[in-house]
Amino acid sequence: MNWQAITLSLKLAVCVAGILLAAGLPIAYWVTFSRWRWKFLVEAVVALPLVLPPTVLGYYILVGLGPRHFAGRVWESLFGHTLPFTFGGLLVASVLYSLPFAVQPISAGFEGVDRRLIEASWTLGASRLATFFRVILPLSAAGAVTGIVLSFAHTIGEFGVVLMVGGNIPGVTRTVSIDIYDQVQAANYDVANRTALVLLVFSFLVLTAIYATNRRALSIWRRP
Amino acid sequence: MTSDNSKMKTIRTTFARALLAGLALAAPFPAARARDAATLPQDAAKPCGTVTVAVASDLTHAMNEIAANFEKATGCAVRLSMGSSGNFLTQIENVAPFDVFFSADIAYPKKLEAEGLAATGSTYLYAIGKIVLWARNDSRIDITKGLEGLRDPSVRKISIANPEHAPYGRAAEEALRQSGVYDSVKDRLVLGENISQAAEFVESGNADAGILALSIALAPGVVEKGRYWNIPEQFYAPIQQGVVVVRASPNPQGARQLLDYIKMPETAALLERYGFVLPAKIPTRGKP
Numbered sequence: 235m236n237w238q239a240i241t242l243s244l245k246l247a248v249c250v251a252g253i254l255l256a257a258g259l260p261i262a263y264w265v266t267f268s269r270w271r272w273k274f275l276v277e278a279v280v281a282l283p284l285v286l287p288p289t290v291l292g293y294y295i296l297v298g299l300g301p302r303h304f305a306g307r308v309w310e311s312l313f314g315h316t317l318p319f320t321f322g323g324l325l326v327a328s329v330l331y332s333l334p335f336a337v338q339p340i341s342a343g344f345e346g347v348d349r350r351l352i353e354a355s356w357t358l359g360a361s362r363l364a365t366f367f368r369v370i371l372p373l374s375a376a377g378a379v380t381g382i383v384l385s386f387a388h389t390i391g392e393f394g395v396v397l398m399v400g401g402n403i404p405g406v407t408r409t410v411s412i413d414i415y416d417q418v419q420a421a422n423y424d425v426a427n428r429t430a431l432v433l434l435v436f437s438f439l440v441l442t443a444i445y446a447t448n449r450r451a452l453s454i455w456r457r458p
Numbered sequence: 459m460t461s462d463n464s465k466m467k468t469i470r471t472t473f474a475r476a477l478l479a480g481l482a483l484a485a486p487f488p489a490a491r492a493r494d495a496a497t498l499p500q501d502a503a504k505p506c507g508t509v510t511v512a513v514a515s516d517l518t519h520a521m522n523e524i525a526a527n528f529e530k531a532t533g534c535a536v537r538l539s540m541g542s543s544g545n546f547l548t549q550i551e552n553v554a555p556f557d558v559f560f561s562a563d564i565a566y567p568k569k570l571e572a573e574g575l576a577a578t579g580s581t582y583l584y585a586i587g588k589i590v591l592w593a594r595n596d597s598r599i600d601i602t603k604g605l606e607g608l609r610d611p612s613v614r615k616i617s618i619a620n621p622e623h624a625p626y627g628r629a630a631e632e633a634l635r636q637s638g639v640y641d642s643v644k645d646r647l648v649l650g651e652n653i654s655q656a657a658e659f660v661e662s663g664n665a666d667a668g669i670l671a672l673s674i675a676l677a678p679g680v681v682e683k684g685r686y687w688n689i690p691e692q693f694y695a696p697i698q699q700g701v702v703v704v705r706a707s708p709n710p711q712g713a714r715q716l717l718d719y720i721k722m723p724e725t726a727a728l729l730e731r732y733g734f735v736l737p738a739k740i741p742t743r744g745k746p
Contacts, residue, residue: 296658297662300663301664302662302663315614318659318664319615319648319665397651401615401617401650401665402620402650402651403648415651416620418548419542419544419545419623420544420623421544421547421623
């Protein structure tokens with residue numbers, strides 16, 4: 235079994251979840267509370283990866299951000315290399331690809347907070363930032379947890395984008411889903427079997443732990 | 459309380475929606491880049507119906523032309539799926555409804571025959587593949603230096619097919635080892651899922667050089683974009699390409715017709731034009 239690939243996937247997923255927690259909170263806050271009339275445009279952009287096939291994102295990263303195009307050359311002059319075939323490239327792709335999985339549940343959590351409590355906090359003199367951290371976030375923690383867990387899980391399960399732009403470099407871009415695909419192609423069913431089983435058990439345990447500790451908020455199975 | 463409930467419901471529906479969308483996205487990525495060569499109606503008037511063909515990706519361009527000629531000559535319809543040989547092997551072992559399988563490695567058709575999954579005795583060596591070093595026209599790399607030139611650190615990424623399951627990748631790795639540059643390039647290799655993807659990496663400029671199939675370097679759309687250098691044949695075992703009729707073929711008659719068509723001199727000439735070496739013209743060397 236390829237532990238290097240498993241570790242790499244975990245590392246990628248942790249980084250993506252961390253970035254999306256940091257970026258998802260302000261984006262979700264803005265999406266939830268902004269009254270800008272063109273807000274729906276931003277909402278549509280955030281939700282795009284839900285609809286777009288991974289091949290579209292992969293194509294743009296490979297070609298649009300490749301060294302043949304302006305954006306790619308700008309990137310190269312800033313960071314010394316282009317995105318494809320690097321861990322950074324996978325990170326950028328995964329963050330974009332999992333963005334709605336973080337923003338939407340967090341935003342739904344914010345929407346669930348009683349508006350009167352937020353206004354009460356403001357009238358009592360708390361700043362917007364203090365209100366956010368001491369009223370809104372604690373009351374919508376379930377949404378944030380859901381967002382983070384979903385983006386983590388979604389990154390572990392990512393395949394298409396990585397296949398297109400990763401270049402399959404061991405320890406850098408060969409994630410566990412790619413490893414399983416390779417093993418199946420090479421007809422190493424034993425290895426594929428074991429890795430697939432580890433992934434299955436791992437995913438099940440993560441979701442079980444989340445549902446067990448966070449029953450009420452995350453339950454999609456029970457009706458109110 | 460009612461407003462709370464309705465908000466909870468919003469959270470749930472949003473979450474459920476996100477989850478559903480997630481599940482939809484998780485659907486398996488098409489393993490082979492399946493593509494219909496021509497959208498032909500399943501015409502009952504045609505004598506041999508539709509022949510569904512799994513094609514190793516190095517053969518993509520040649521096969522499009524062969525299929526068109528075959529359709530004209532016989533009135534059969536041909537449906538082509540392009541992908542990696544290893545992937546097709548797995549799919550056929552799991553009863554994929556292909557009639558004919560063109561592999562980049564004759565070992566796969568032989569394996570299918572041995573497993574009883576291909577028609578006995580139908581494996582045929584249709585061509586020998588060659589590999590070349592390829593770089594874009596606008597690249598600064600001097601490919602006339604051959605594989606030795608890859609030692610130059612300004613060659614940052616070198617694209618090859620995955621040696622674990624792609625025959626052209628195996629040959630590329632072998633050539634790099636034989637020429638003694640493997641250790642100096644191994645950290646700069648990027649692996650394409652099949653030879654077409656390896657080509658796409660270097661064609662798009664993301665890799666600086668690539669070891670590709672000659673048939674791809676000569677293909678329209680690629681040939682004008684770059685230059686290539688023939689890798690001496692003593693550096694790698696010949697890439698023997700085999701075709702076989704799948705045992706579970708839904709259209710065995712059509713499959714046989716296509717197999718016969720491949721053996722005709724004009725098809726062989728076409729293959730040669732696309733950069734393949736014909737089996738009859740291969741000097742016998744140690745390898746079977």
